[in-house]
Amino acid sequence: MVKNMLVDLDSLIKDTHAAYNVFGKYYDLMYAAQGRKAGIYRPDVADAFTDVISSTGSKFILDCACGTGDPIIGVALKLFASQSEHMRIIASDASDEMIVKCKNNAIEEGLGEKHSDNFESLSLEITRSCWEELPEKFGSNRFDMVMCVGHGFFHLISREKMISALRSMTEVLKPGGYVVFDVKRWDKNDDLHQEKGVEPVKWRNWVQDGDKRLMFLSTSTWFDDQRAVDGVIQLKNFYVLEEGLLGLQTNARCLFWGAPFRATTALELAFDAGLTDVQELILNMPSEKNEAYLRDNVTIIGKKP
Numbered sequence: 001m002v003k004n005m006l007v008d009l010d011s012l013i014k015d016t017h018a019a020y021n022v023f024g025k026y027y028d029l030m031y032a033a034q035g036r037k038a039g040i041y042r043p044d045v046a047d048a049f050t051d052v053i054s055s056t057g058s059k060f061i062l063d064c065a066c067g068t069g070d071p072i073i074g075v076a077l078k079l080f081a082s083q084s085e086h087m088r089i090i091a092s093d094a095s096d097e098m099i100v101k102c103k104n105n106a107i108e109e110g111l112g113e114k115h116s117d118n119f120e121s122l123s124l125e126i127t128r129s130c131w132e133e134l135p136e137k138f139g140s141n142r143f144d145m146v147m148c149v150g151h152g153f154f155h156l157i158s159r160e161k162m163i164s165a166l167r168s169m170t171e172v173l174k175p176g177g178y179v180v181f182d183v184k185r186w187d188k189n190d191d192l193h194q195e196k197g198v199e200p201v202k203w204r205n206w207v208q209d210g211d212k213r214l215m216f217l218s219t220s221t222w223f224d225d226q227r228a229v230d231g232v233i234q235l236k237n238f239y240v241l242e243e244g245l246l247g248l249q250t251n252a253r254c255l256f257w258g259a260p261f262r263a264t265t266a267l268e269l270a271f272d273a274g275l276t277d278v279q280e281l282i283l284n285m286p287s288e289k290n291e292a293y294l295r296d297n298v299t300i301i302g303k304k305p
């Protein structure tokens with residue numbers, strides 16, 4: 001379904017932040033229901049990013065879209081097991097609820113403890129920050145690598161906002177440091193108005209959560225909009241339904257806005273933000289996983305001059 005829309009982009013971004021704050025509670029449950037993540041993080045993805053960090057000699061890392069901790073919890077576990085004395089890792093995200101989940105997940109994986117209300121960890125610092133606020137929060141020339149992985153970047157919708165966020169990420173990097181970000185491989189169908197064929201309603205499975213049965217559904221709508229980075233805005237509505245004695249009730253309805261874009265656009269954005277040596281990064285994964293991951297993801301790496 002393609003429509004036209006007249007709403008200011010900032011309110012779509014606000015809706016999306018609000019959606020993560022509501023959906024954060026269900027995020028891991030939905031992935032578990034779908035069988036897309038067996039645990040808190042995907043080990044192959046965490047291993048692949050750990051390799052990138054090690055092979056670039058990066059020691060001070062920021063994952064600025066940590067969500068509930070995939071893949072950064074896996075990365076931290078691996079790096080601290082092998083080279084703890086040299087590494088420092090910070091995880092940040094715009095959503096308070098995703099941060100709460102990330103802290104709980106880090107505790108569950110043995111990376112930290114809760115002292116009164118505070119999460120304390122020797123190996124992973126977790127804090128709230130928007131991409132726009134990174135320089136204010138962390139200062140300039142700090143990190144060896146800034147990661148923004150898990151497809152959050154497309155929520156910024158416009159080219160200007162994406163370039164500005166990449167500039168923030170670059171600002172907090174030391175000269176010679178790397179930004180790594182990813183997006184879905186939207187252009188595999190040569191049509192940005194679809195994800196994997198047309199899916200008017202997507203059944204995302206159900207899960208037993210204590211004495212509750214939760215069900216997950218989503219729908220997608222596309223809007224032609226010249227303000228979007230490649231001319232298309234996507235709205236994904238996620239619904240969380242709970243089955244009770246009297247039938248189904250809607251626990252959450254979340255609006256996630258984003259703008260799909262092509263791999264060539266992702267490269268352009270990184271160049272336009274002032275990064276050098278920009279290229280698509282081919283992650284090192286077992287071959288059968290690699291094939292699926294490469295089919296669905298574009299990962300870009302660029303260097304701060």
Ligand SMILES: C[S@@+](CC[C@H](N)C(=O)[O-])C[C@H]1O[C@@H](n2cnc3c(N)ncnc32)[C@H](O)[C@@H]1O
Nearest residue numbers: 020065066067070094095098130131149150152
């Ligand atoms: C799809 S989730 C990915 C989370 C995690 N890395 C994963 O793969 O499961 C995208 C994340 O980006 C965060 N996010 C979206 N816009 C943001 C912004 N402007 N600044 C910081 N984080 C943002 C969301 O709160 C969300 O946790």
